[in-house]
Amino acid sequence: KLFSVWNTQADDGIKIHDLGDGFYRLEGSKTFCSGSGWIDRPLITGELISADKKGWQMCIIPTENVKPISIDSSFWKPLGMRASASFKMDFTGVEIQEKDLLGKPNEYYNQPHFSGGAIRFAAVQLGGAEAIFSETQSFLRMLGRTEDAFQRARIAEMTYLIESGNLWLNQAGNNMDEWLKQPDSAEKIITYAGMVRTAIAEICTRVLHLCEQCVGARGLMRPNPLERIHRDLTFYLRQPAPDATLTQIGGYVLNQQQTDGIWN
Numbered sequence: 001k002l003f004s005v006w007n008t009q010a011d012d013g014i015k016i017h018d019l020g021d022g023f024y025r026l027e028g029s030k031t032f033c034s035g036s037g038w039i040d041r042p043l044i045t046g047e048l049i050s051a052d053k054k055g056w057q058m059c060i061i062p063t064e065n066v067k068p069i070s071i072d073s074s075f076w077k078p079l080g081m082r083a084s085a086s087f088k089m090d091f092t093g094v095e096i097q098e099k100d101l102l103g104k105p106n107e108y109y110n111q112p113h114f115s116g117g118a119i120r121f122a123a124v125q126l127g128g129a130e131a132i133f134s135e136t137q138s139f140l141r142m143l144g145r146t147e148d149a150f151q152r153a154r155i156a157e158m159t160y161l162i163e164s165g166n167l168w169l170n171q172a173g174n175n176m177d178e179w180l181k182q183p184d185s186a187e188k189i190i191t192y193a194g195m196v197r198t199a200i201a202e203i204c205t206r207v208l209h210l211c212e213q214c215v216g217a218r219g220l221m222r223p224n225p226l227e228r229i230h231r232d233l234t235f236y237l238r239q240p241a242p243d244a245t246l247t248q249i250g251g252y253v254l255n256q257q258q259t260d261g262i263w264n
Contacts, residue, residue, distance in 0.1 A: 001040040003060075005028040006089065007108070014091060016057055022098035024059075026091040035118025036087035039063070044091065047110050055105025057142055059096055061109045066094045080129035080231030089149075112180075116195040119172050121239055126165040126200050128233035129207040133158050135226045136211045139219050154210045165203045175263070191252040192263065194245040204237055 014028040030044055041060050048057035075088035137155060145151050175192055179185040220227050256262055
């Protein structure tokens with residue numbers, strides 16, 4: 001079975017109504033449902049409305065056992081990632097059972113795993129930047145522009161930027177392996193994950209700009225793959241709460257007695 005996590009919603013978000021005797025009825029929709037129409041086990045979240053417990057509840061929908069879930073493909077009109085299916089799904093009227101609830105209310109946002117997960121999408125973003133880098137290099141070789149000093153300078157900058165991003169990710173992985181074993185490390189993990197996503201977003205943004213300068217309008221037209229990859233990465237870089245992430249990093253550092261050994 002194929003699973004996917006769908007948490008994002010608009011004003012008509014999910015409510016989980018307790019019907020009693022272990023049964024629940026859903027009301028509302030989710031947006032940005034990645035894999036819409038292909039997912040067997042969507043993990044969704046919603047406001048639990050019950051006399052016994054309340055909060056943001058996770059549940060897994062056994063799609064073969066419930067009424068068809070309405071799909072609104074008109075929602076998905078993105079700049080990039082057009083080949084993906086990330087539609088709006090209306091769960092109104094779907095009924096589930098107690099066994100379909102996952103965890104306790106509000107556990108979805110447990111830290112450091114929630115904010116620390118930003119490292120995963122940062123890795124995907126850097127992969128997009130690496131694809132931009134590779135296609136840019138190939139394009140310049142095809143045009144015979146390898147002796148141009150300005151092109152060499154731009155490719156050099158892209159090279160060390162990509163390597164810097166990989167160093168960030170590798171160090172983040174090593175740190176997480178150690179810090180998750182330590183008590184009271186949640187804030188440090190969240191902060192480091194925030195630094196990783198911020199640094200890699202800046203790396204990707206700069207790589208996109210350098211690519212544009214390298215290939216010009218000619219390289220950003222179909223059927224050149226750079227036209228699609230550029231749009232895809234530009235769109236995927238739009239992840240939630242970048243400003244809050246940055247201020248959280250600054251707050252954490254300013255609350256330390258000193259900066260020496262802050263990540264030890």
